[in-house]
Amino acid sequence: MTRFLLSALAVAVIGTTGFAHKVWLRPSQTQLSGAEPWVTVDAAVSNDLFYFNHFPLGLDGLVITAPDGNQVEGENQSVGKYRSVFDVPLHQQGTYRIAIVNGGVFASYEQGGQRRRFRGSIESLEKEIPADATNLRVTERLGRIETFVTNGAPTDEALKPTGKGVELVPVSHPNDLYVGEESTFRLLVNGKPAKGLEIELIRGGTRYRDAQDEVHLTTDANGEFSVTWSEPGMYWLETSTEDKETSVPQATSRYLSYAATFEVLPQ
Amino acid sequence: MKQLFLLALMSVAVSSVSADDPPPRIEVSVNIPRLNVSEYHRPYVAVWIQDKNRKVVANLAVWYQIRGNNKDEGTKWLPDLRQWWRRSGRSLDHPVDGVSGATRPAGEHTLQFTGDEKRFANMRRGDYELVVEAAREVGGREMVQIPFSWPPTKTSTQTQSGETELGDVSLTIR
Numbered sequence: 166m167t168r169f170l171l172s173a174l175a176v177a178v179i180g181t182t183g184f185a186h187k188v189w190l191r192p193s194q195t196q197l198s199g200a201e202p203w204v205t206v207d208a209a210v211s212n213d214l215f216y217f218n219h220f221p222l223g224l225d226g227l228v229i230t231a232p233d234g235n236q237v238e239g240e241n242q243s244v245g246k247y248r249s250v251f252d253v254p255l256h257q258q259g260t261y262r263i264a265i266v267n268g269g270v271f272a273s274y275e276q277g278g279q280r281r282r283f284r285g286s287i288e289s290l291e292k293e294i295p296a297d298a299t300n301l302r303v304t305e306r307l308g309r310i311e312t313f314v315t316n317g318a319p320t321d322e323a324l325k326p327t328g329k330g331v332e333l334v335p336v337s338h339p340n341d342l343y344v345g346e347e348s349t350f351r352l353l354v355n356g357k358p359a360k361g362l363e364i365e366l367i368r369g370g371t372r373y374r375d376a377q378d379e380v381h382l383t384t385d386a387n388g389e390f391s392v393t394w395s396e397p398g399m400y401w402l403e404t405s406t407e408d409k410e411t412s413v414p415q416a417t418s419r420y421l422s423y424a425a426t427f428e429v430l431p432q
Numbered sequence: 433m434k435q436l437f438l439l440a441l442m443s444v445a446v447s448s449v450s451a452d453d454p455p456p457r458i459e460v461s462v463n464i465p466r467l468n469v470s471e472y473h474r475p476y477v478a479v480w481i482q483d484k485n486r487k488v489v490a491n492l493a494v495w496y497q498i499r500g501n502n503k504d505e506g507t508k509w510l511p512d513l514r515q516w517w518r519r520s521g522r523s524l525d526h527p528v529d530g531v532s533g534a535t536r537p538a539g540e541h542t543l544q545f546t547g548d549e550k551r552f553a554n555m556r557r558g559d560y561e562l563v564v565e566a567a568r569e570v571g572g573r574e575m576v577q578i579p580f581s582w583p584p585t586k587t588s589t590q591t592q593s594g595e596t597e598l599g600d601v602s603l604t605i606r
Binding site (some may be wrong): 196197198199200202315317318319341343430431432 | 510521522
Protein backbone atom coordinates (compact mmCIF):
# COMPACT_ATOMS: atom_id res chain seq x y z
CA MET A 166 0.00 0.00 0.00
CA THR A 167 2.77 2.39 0.95
CA ARG A 168 4.64 1.69 -2.25
CA PHE A 169 1.48 2.18 -4.24
CA LEU A 170 0.99 5.59 -2.64
CA LEU A 171 4.59 6.51 -3.26
CA SER A 172 4.37 5.68 -6.91
CA ALA A 173 1.16 7.65 -7.22
CA LEU A 174 2.97 10.57 -5.68
CA ALA A 175 5.84 10.26 -8.08
CA VAL A 176 3.44 10.35 -10.99
CA ALA A 177 1.92 13.47 -9.55
CA VAL A 178 5.21 15.16 -8.85
CA ILE A 179 6.37 14.83 -12.42
CA GLY A 180 3.08 16.39 -13.45
CA THR A 181 4.60 18.94 -15.78
CA THR A 182 6.24 16.22 -17.86
CA GLY A 183 2.94 15.08 -19.23
CA PHE A 184 0.55 14.23 -16.43
CA ALA A 185 -2.17 16.64 -15.45
CA HIS A 186 -2.35 15.78 -11.77
CA LYS A 187 -2.05 18.50 -9.24
CA VAL A 188 -0.69 18.08 -5.74
CA TRP A 189 -1.94 20.43 -3.10
CA LEU A 190 -2.54 21.38 0.48
CA ARG A 191 -5.68 23.33 1.14
CA PRO A 192 -6.17 25.04 4.52
CA SER A 193 -9.70 25.62 5.82
CA GLN A 194 -8.85 29.30 6.11
CA THR A 195 -5.69 31.38 6.04
CA GLN A 196 -6.31 34.32 8.34
CA LEU A 197 -7.40 33.53 11.86
CA SER A 198 -7.94 35.06 15.26
CA GLY A 199 -9.03 34.10 18.75
CA ALA A 200 -7.61 32.50 21.86
CA GLU A 201 -6.30 29.43 20.06
CA PRO A 202 -7.68 29.06 16.57
CA TRP A 203 -7.25 25.79 14.70
CA VAL A 204 -6.86 25.29 11.01
CA THR A 205 -7.60 22.00 9.29
CA VAL A 206 -5.73 21.11 6.12
CA ASP A 207 -6.61 18.76 3.26
CA ALA A 208 -3.81 17.15 1.26
CA ALA A 209 -4.55 15.51 -2.05
CA VAL A 210 -3.60 14.77 -5.62
CA SER A 211 -6.29 15.51 -8.17
CA ASN A 212 -7.06 16.72 -11.66
CA ASP A 213 -9.34 19.48 -10.47
CA LEU A 214 -8.80 22.18 -7.87
CA PHE A 215 -9.60 21.64 -5.05
CA TYR A 216 -11.56 18.40 -5.23
CA PHE A 217 -10.82 15.01 -3.74
CA ASN A 218 -11.15 12.81 -6.78
CA HIS A 219 -7.88 11.02 -7.31
CA PHE A 220 -5.44 10.24 -4.50
CA PRO A 221 -4.60 11.23 -0.94
CA LEU A 222 -1.22 12.87 -0.42
CA GLY A 223 1.07 10.99 1.98
CA LEU A 224 1.89 12.92 5.14
CA ASP A 225 5.35 11.43 5.78
CA GLY A 226 7.08 14.60 4.69
CA LEU A 227 4.87 16.98 6.67
CA VAL A 228 6.89 19.89 8.03
CA ILE A 229 5.04 22.67 9.88
CA THR A 230 7.10 25.71 10.83
CA ALA A 231 5.63 27.90 13.58
CA PRO A 232 5.98 31.70 13.72
CA ASP A 233 8.99 31.38 16.07
CA GLY A 234 10.80 29.21 13.50
CA ASN A 235 10.40 25.94 15.42
CA GLN A 236 8.67 22.90 13.98
CA VAL A 237 5.35 21.64 15.31
CA GLU A 238 3.40 18.43 14.70
CA GLY A 239 0.26 18.18 12.63
CA GLU A 240 -2.54 16.78 14.80
CA ASN A 241 -5.24 14.24 13.96
CA GLN A 242 -3.39 13.00 10.91
CA SER A 243 -5.43 10.71 8.72
CA VAL A 244 -5.04 9.29 5.25
CA GLY A 245 -8.34 8.54 3.59
CA LYS A 246 -9.38 7.14 0.25
CA TYR A 247 -9.12 10.43 -1.62
CA ARG A 248 -7.51 12.87 0.77
CA SER A 249 -5.29 13.19 3.78
CA VAL A 250 -6.19 15.48 6.65
CA PHE A 251 -4.41 17.06 9.59
CA ASP A 252 -5.12 19.89 12.01
CA VAL A 253 -2.84 22.61 13.28
CA PRO A 254 -3.60 24.47 16.53
CA LEU A 255 -2.18 27.96 16.19
CA HIS A 256 -0.71 28.47 19.66
CA GLN A 257 1.48 31.33 18.49
CA GLN A 258 0.66 34.66 16.91
CA GLY A 259 1.99 35.07 13.38
CA THR A 260 2.49 33.04 10.22
CA TYR A 261 2.81 29.26 10.00
CA ARG A 262 4.41 27.60 6.98
CA ILE A 263 2.83 24.22 6.31
CA ALA A 264 4.74 22.01 3.89
CA ILE A 265 5.04 18.49 2.61
CA VAL A 266 8.62 17.92 1.52
CA ASN A 267 9.25 14.80 -0.53
CA GLY A 268 12.56 13.38 -1.61
CA GLY A 269 13.20 10.27 -3.66
CA VAL A 270 14.34 8.93 -6.99
CA PHE A 271 13.06 7.93 -10.40
CA ALA A 272 15.05 5.31 -12.20
CA SER A 273 14.90 3.46 -15.47
CA TYR A 274 16.96 0.45 -16.49
CA GLU A 275 17.03 -2.56 -18.74
CA GLN A 276 16.84 -6.12 -17.59
CA GLY A 277 16.83 -9.02 -20.02
CA GLY A 278 16.15 -6.65 -22.89
CA GLN A 279 13.13 -5.13 -21.15
CA ARG A 280 12.90 -1.44 -20.25
CA ARG A 281 11.84 -1.04 -16.59
CA ARG A 282 11.06 1.87 -14.35
CA PHE A 283 11.42 2.44 -10.64
CA ARG A 284 10.12 5.15 -8.32
CA GLY A 285 10.77 5.21 -4.62
CA SER A 286 12.86 6.42 -1.77
CA ILE A 287 16.59 6.96 -1.99
CA GLU A 288 17.13 4.15 0.55
CA SER A 289 15.16 1.61 -1.47
CA LEU A 290 17.03 2.31 -4.70
CA GLU A 291 19.91 -0.12 -4.16
CA LYS A 292 17.65 -2.85 -2.80
CA GLU A 293 15.11 -2.69 -5.60
CA ILE A 294 17.29 -2.40 -8.68
CA PRO A 295 18.38 -5.89 -9.73
CA ALA A 296 22.09 -6.63 -9.93
CA ASP A 297 21.91 -7.47 -13.64
CA ALA A 298 20.30 -4.16 -14.58
CA THR A 299 21.91 -2.29 -17.43
CA ASN A 300 21.60 1.25 -18.76
CA LEU A 301 20.54 2.47 -15.33
CA ARG A 302 19.47 6.09 -15.28
CA VAL A 303 18.60 7.68 -11.98
CA THR A 304 16.99 11.06 -11.37
CA GLU A 305 16.77 12.40 -7.85
CA ARG A 306 13.64 14.33 -7.02
CA LEU A 307 12.85 16.93 -4.39
CA GLY A 308 9.36 18.36 -4.13
CA ARG A 309 7.85 20.92 -1.84
CA ILE A 310 4.10 21.42 -1.51
CA GLU A 311 3.02 24.14 0.86
CA THR A 312 0.59 26.70 2.15
CA PHE A 313 0.56 29.47 4.72
CA VAL A 314 -1.79 30.45 7.54
CA THR A 315 -1.63 33.39 9.92
CA ASN A 316 -2.98 33.92 13.42
CA GLY A 317 -3.28 37.68 13.93
CA ALA A 318 -0.78 39.80 12.01
CA PRO A 319 1.47 38.24 9.32
CA THR A 320 5.12 37.54 10.20
CA ASP A 321 8.14 36.36 8.19
CA GLU A 322 10.22 34.18 10.52
CA ALA A 323 8.70 30.86 9.36
CA LEU A 324 9.20 31.84 5.71
CA LYS A 325 12.99 31.88 5.87
CA PRO A 326 14.29 29.62 3.11
CA THR A 327 15.98 26.33 3.95
CA GLY A 328 18.20 26.57 0.85
CA LYS A 329 17.00 23.22 -0.51
CA GLY A 330 15.10 22.90 -3.77
CA VAL A 331 12.55 25.40 -4.99
CA GLU A 332 11.20 27.76 -2.34
CA LEU A 333 9.04 30.84 -2.33
CA VAL A 334 9.97 33.88 -0.28
CA PRO A 335 7.64 36.80 0.25
CA VAL A 336 7.95 40.20 -1.26
CA SER A 337 4.20 40.45 -0.74
CA HIS A 338 3.16 38.37 2.27
CA PRO A 339 1.30 35.20 1.15
CA ASN A 340 -1.40 35.86 3.75
CA ASP A 341 -2.02 39.43 2.62
CA LEU A 342 -3.45 38.95 -0.87
CA TYR A 343 -6.47 40.93 -1.99
CA VAL A 344 -8.45 41.39 -5.18
CA GLY A 345 -7.38 44.36 -7.28
CA GLU A 346 -3.90 44.46 -5.80
CA GLU A 347 -0.59 43.39 -7.29
CA SER A 348 1.43 40.85 -5.34
CA THR A 349 5.08 39.97 -5.91
CA PHE A 350 6.93 36.82 -4.86
CA ARG A 351 10.48 35.60 -5.28
CA LEU A 352 11.36 32.01 -6.11
CA LEU A 353 14.65 30.54 -4.99
CA VAL A 354 16.40 27.41 -6.20
CA ASN A 355 18.84 26.09 -3.59
CA GLY A 356 18.55 29.42 -1.79
CA LYS A 357 19.36 31.62 -4.77
CA PRO A 358 16.94 33.71 -6.85
CA ALA A 359 16.00 31.70 -9.94
CA LYS A 360 15.48 33.44 -13.27
CA GLY A 361 13.27 31.97 -15.96
CA LEU A 362 11.19 29.59 -13.84
CA GLU A 363 7.89 28.92 -15.56
CA ILE A 364 4.94 29.22 -13.25
CA GLU A 365 1.40 28.04 -13.66
CA LEU A 366 -1.26 29.72 -11.57
CA ILE A 367 -4.84 28.42 -11.37
CA ARG A 368 -7.79 29.59 -9.33
CA GLY A 369 -9.78 26.89 -7.53
CA GLY A 370 -13.32 25.91 -8.43
CA THR A 371 -12.31 24.50 -11.81
CA ARG A 372 -15.32 22.17 -11.71
CA TYR A 373 -17.62 25.13 -12.15
CA ARG A 374 -16.09 26.55 -15.30
CA ASP A 375 -15.28 25.24 -18.75
CA ALA A 376 -11.57 26.00 -18.78
CA GLN A 377 -8.67 25.81 -16.36
CA ASP A 378 -8.03 29.51 -17.04
CA GLU A 379 -4.44 29.02 -16.00
CA VAL A 380 -2.06 31.95 -16.00
CA HIS A 381 1.55 31.44 -17.14
CA LEU A 382 4.25 33.57 -15.55
CA THR A 383 8.04 33.59 -15.67
CA THR A 384 10.45 34.77 -12.99
CA ASP A 385 12.70 37.74 -13.82
CA ALA A 386 16.41 38.20 -13.09
CA ASN A 387 15.65 38.63 -9.38
CA GLY A 388 13.62 35.43 -9.34
CA GLU A 389 10.51 37.54 -8.99
CA PHE A 390 7.08 37.44 -10.54
CA SER A 391 4.01 39.57 -9.98
CA VAL A 392 0.33 38.92 -10.31
CA THR A 393 -2.72 41.16 -9.98
CA TRP A 394 -5.62 39.25 -8.50
CA SER A 395 -8.88 39.70 -10.35
CA GLU A 396 -11.06 37.34 -8.34
CA PRO A 397 -11.07 36.08 -4.78
CA GLY A 398 -10.55 32.41 -4.00
CA MET A 399 -8.00 29.72 -3.30
CA TYR A 400 -5.23 29.74 -5.91
CA TRP A 401 -2.75 27.01 -6.77
CA LEU A 402 0.73 27.76 -8.04
CA GLU A 403 3.15 25.26 -9.52
CA THR A 404 6.64 25.33 -10.97
CA SER A 405 9.51 22.92 -11.55
CA THR A 406 13.10 22.86 -12.72
CA GLU A 407 16.13 20.59 -12.90
CA ASP A 408 19.72 20.77 -11.73
CA LYS A 409 22.74 18.52 -11.25
CA GLU A 410 23.17 18.93 -7.50
CA THR A 411 22.34 15.37 -6.61
CA SER A 412 22.91 13.75 -3.24
CA VAL A 413 22.43 10.26 -4.66
CA PRO A 414 25.67 8.92 -6.19
CA GLN A 415 23.91 7.09 -9.05
CA ALA A 416 21.79 10.10 -10.01
CA THR A 417 22.84 12.26 -12.94
CA SER A 418 20.22 14.98 -12.48
CA ARG A 419 17.77 16.28 -9.95
CA TYR A 420 14.15 17.20 -10.59
CA LEU A 421 12.81 19.98 -8.34
CA SER A 422 9.15 20.84 -8.00
CA TYR A 423 7.17 23.35 -6.01
CA ALA A 424 3.44 23.87 -5.47
CA ALA A 425 1.67 26.28 -3.17
CA THR A 426 -1.87 27.28 -2.25
CA PHE A 427 -2.79 30.89 -1.54
CA GLU A 428 -6.02 32.50 -0.47
CA VAL A 429 -7.00 35.77 -2.13
CA LEU A 430 -9.66 37.72 -0.27
CA PRO A 431 -12.15 40.23 -1.62
CA GLN A 432 -11.68 43.87 -0.65
CA MET B 433 2.42 57.48 35.23
CA LYS B 434 4.90 58.39 32.53
CA GLN B 435 2.28 57.38 29.97
CA LEU B 436 -0.26 59.64 31.57
CA PHE B 437 2.17 62.51 31.34
CA LEU B 438 2.77 61.78 27.65
CA LEU B 439 -0.95 61.61 27.10
CA ALA B 440 -1.42 64.98 28.68
CA LEU B 441 1.36 66.38 26.51
CA MET B 442 -0.23 64.98 23.36
CA SER B 443 -3.61 66.41 24.26
CA VAL B 444 -2.04 69.80 24.70
CA ALA B 445 -0.33 69.48 21.33
CA VAL B 446 -3.59 68.65 19.53
CA SER B 447 -5.72 71.28 21.18
CA SER B 448 -3.11 73.95 20.63
CA VAL B 449 -3.69 73.63 16.88
CA SER B 450 -6.98 75.45 17.27
CA ALA B 451 -5.62 77.94 19.77
CA ASP B 452 -8.25 78.87 22.35
CA ASP B 453 -11.21 77.26 20.54
CA PRO B 454 -12.79 74.28 22.25
CA PRO B 455 -11.79 70.96 20.66
CA PRO B 456 -14.04 69.74 17.82
CA ARG B 457 -16.77 67.28 18.70
CA ILE B 458 -17.33 64.16 16.65
CA GLU B 459 -20.59 62.30 16.72
CA VAL B 460 -21.20 59.06 14.84
CA SER B 461 -24.55 57.35 14.73
CA VAL B 462 -24.88 53.83 13.42
CA ASN B 463 -28.22 52.30 12.66
CA ILE B 464 -28.39 48.53 12.82
CA PRO B 465 -31.43 47.40 10.86
CA ARG B 466 -33.95 44.94 12.20
CA LEU B 467 -33.73 41.99 9.84
CA ASN B 468 -36.49 39.49 9.36
CA VAL B 469 -34.39 36.36 9.09
CA SER B 470 -34.93 32.97 10.67
CA GLU B 471 -31.59 32.96 12.48
CA TYR B 472 -30.64 36.46 13.56
CA HIS B 473 -27.26 37.25 15.07
CA ARG B 474 -26.16 40.70 16.10
CA PRO B 475 -23.55 41.99 13.69
CA TYR B 476 -19.91 42.57 14.44
CA VAL B 477 -19.28 46.25 13.73
CA ALA B 478 -16.05 48.25 13.42
CA VAL B 479 -15.93 52.03 13.20
CA TRP B 480 -12.71 53.80 12.26
CA ILE B 481 -11.17 56.80 10.54
CA GLN B 482 -8.70 56.24 7.71
CA ASP B 483 -6.59 58.52 5.53
CA LYS B 484 -6.46 58.62 1.74
CA ASN B 485 -4.14 55.61 1.69
CA ARG B 486 -6.67 53.64 3.73
CA LYS B 487 -4.33 53.71 6.69
CA VAL B 488 -6.25 53.67 9.95
CA VAL B 489 -5.59 56.83 11.93
CA ALA B 490 -8.18 56.34 14.67
CA ASN B 491 -10.16 53.38 15.92
CA LEU B 492 -13.53 54.46 17.27
CA ALA B 493 -15.27 51.20 18.07
CA VAL B 494 -15.37 47.48 17.50
CA TRP B 495 -18.39 45.57 18.72
CA TYR B 496 -18.07 41.82 18.99
CA GLN B 497 -19.06 38.95 21.21
CA ILE B 498 -17.23 39.65 24.45
CA ARG B 499 -19.27 37.58 26.87
CA GLY B 500 -19.35 33.81 26.81
CA ASN B 501 -17.86 30.77 28.45
CA ASN B 502 -14.48 31.53 27.00
CA LYS B 503 -13.37 35.14 27.27
CA ASP B 504 -11.66 35.18 23.89
CA GLU B 505 -14.21 33.07 22.06
CA GLY B 506 -15.71 35.98 20.15
CA THR B 507 -12.42 37.21 18.73
CA LYS B 508 -12.44 34.15 16.47
CA TRP B 509 -14.81 35.92 14.10
CA LEU B 510 -13.10 39.33 14.07
CA PRO B 511 -11.40 38.61 10.69
CA ASP B 512 -14.91 38.62 9.18
CA LEU B 513 -14.62 42.41 9.45
CA ARG B 514 -12.28 42.03 6.49
CA GLN B 515 -11.14 45.57 5.90
CA TRP B 516 -10.84 46.50 9.53
CA TRP B 517 -9.01 43.28 10.35
CA ARG B 518 -6.44 43.87 7.67
CA ARG B 519 -5.97 47.59 8.25
CA SER B 520 -5.88 47.49 12.01
CA GLY B 521 -7.51 44.65 13.95
CA ARG B 522 -4.96 41.94 13.31
CA SER B 523 -2.14 43.94 14.85
CA LEU B 524 -4.05 44.89 18.04
CA ASP B 525 -4.32 43.14 21.38
CA HIS B 526 -7.96 42.42 22.11
CA PRO B 527 -9.94 43.76 23.84
CA VAL B 528 -8.80 47.27 22.94
CA ASP B 529 -9.25 49.85 25.69
CA GLY B 530 -11.93 52.36 24.86
CA VAL B 531 -12.64 50.69 21.53
CA SER B 532 -13.89 47.15 22.15
CA GLY B 533 -17.48 46.69 23.19
CA ALA B 534 -20.26 44.13 23.17
CA THR B 535 -22.44 43.60 20.11
CA ARG B 536 -25.46 45.90 19.89
CA PRO B 537 -29.08 45.13 19.13
CA ALA B 538 -31.01 46.57 16.19
CA GLY B 539 -31.59 50.32 16.51
CA GLU B 540 -29.60 53.52 16.56
CA HIS B 541 -26.31 53.70 18.45
CA THR B 542 -24.44 56.93 19.01
CA LEU B 543 -20.74 57.41 19.64
CA GLN B 544 -19.41 60.76 20.86
CA PHE B 545 -15.83 61.96 21.00
CA THR B 546 -13.92 65.16 21.51
CA GLY B 547 -11.06 65.99 19.17
CA ASP B 548 -8.49 66.23 21.93
CA GLU B 549 -8.75 62.53 22.81
CA LYS B 550 -5.58 60.51 22.45
CA ARG B 551 -7.03 58.45 19.60
CA PHE B 552 -7.10 61.53 17.34
CA ALA B 553 -3.52 62.49 18.10
CA ASN B 554 -2.33 61.32 14.66
CA MET B 555 -4.90 63.29 12.71
CA ARG B 556 -3.13 66.11 10.89
CA ARG B 557 -4.94 68.67 8.76
CA GLY B 558 -6.33 66.85 5.71
CA ASP B 559 -8.98 64.65 4.16
CA TYR B 560 -10.21 61.54 5.89
CA GLU B 561 -12.93 58.97 5.71
CA LEU B 562 -15.16 57.54 8.40
CA VAL B 563 -15.70 53.84 7.77
CA VAL B 564 -18.30 51.60 9.36
CA GLU B 565 -18.01 47.91 8.55
CA ALA B 566 -20.53 45.31 9.66
CA ALA B 567 -20.44 41.51 9.32
CA ARG B 568 -23.01 39.09 10.62
CA GLU B 569 -22.83 35.38 11.35
CA VAL B 570 -24.76 33.51 8.61
CA GLY B 571 -25.44 36.94 7.17
CA GLY B 572 -23.58 39.41 4.99
CA ARG B 573 -20.95 42.09 5.20
CA GLU B 574 -21.21 45.74 4.33
CA MET B 575 -19.17 48.92 4.56
CA VAL B 576 -20.36 52.51 4.61
CA GLN B 577 -17.87 55.35 4.06
CA ILE B 578 -18.24 59.07 4.74
CA PRO B 579 -15.49 61.49 3.64
CA PHE B 580 -14.69 64.58 5.71
CA SER B 581 -12.01 67.21 6.24
CA TRP B 582 -10.09 67.77 9.46
CA PRO B 583 -10.12 69.96 11.42
CA PRO B 584 -13.71 71.09 10.80
CA THR B 585 -14.32 74.68 9.78
CA LYS B 586 -18.04 74.59 10.45
CA THR B 587 -20.62 72.21 11.82
CA SER B 588 -21.61 69.58 9.30
CA THR B 589 -23.67 66.41 9.23
CA GLN B 590 -23.42 63.78 6.53
CA THR B 591 -25.47 60.63 6.24
CA GLN B 592 -24.92 57.54 4.12
CA SER B 593 -27.04 54.44 4.16
CA GLY B 594 -26.19 50.80 3.80
CA GLU B 595 -28.39 48.40 1.92
CA THR B 596 -28.22 45.17 3.87
CA GLU B 597 -26.30 44.99 7.13
CA LEU B 598 -26.26 48.69 7.94
CA GLY B 599 -28.96 51.37 8.01
CA ASP B 600 -28.22 55.09 8.16
CA VAL B 601 -24.75 56.05 9.27
CA SER B 602 -24.29 59.72 10.20
CA LEU B 603 -21.22 61.75 10.96
CA THR B 604 -21.56 65.12 12.66
CA ILE B 605 -18.51 67.26 13.31
CA ARG B 606 -18.85 70.54 15.13
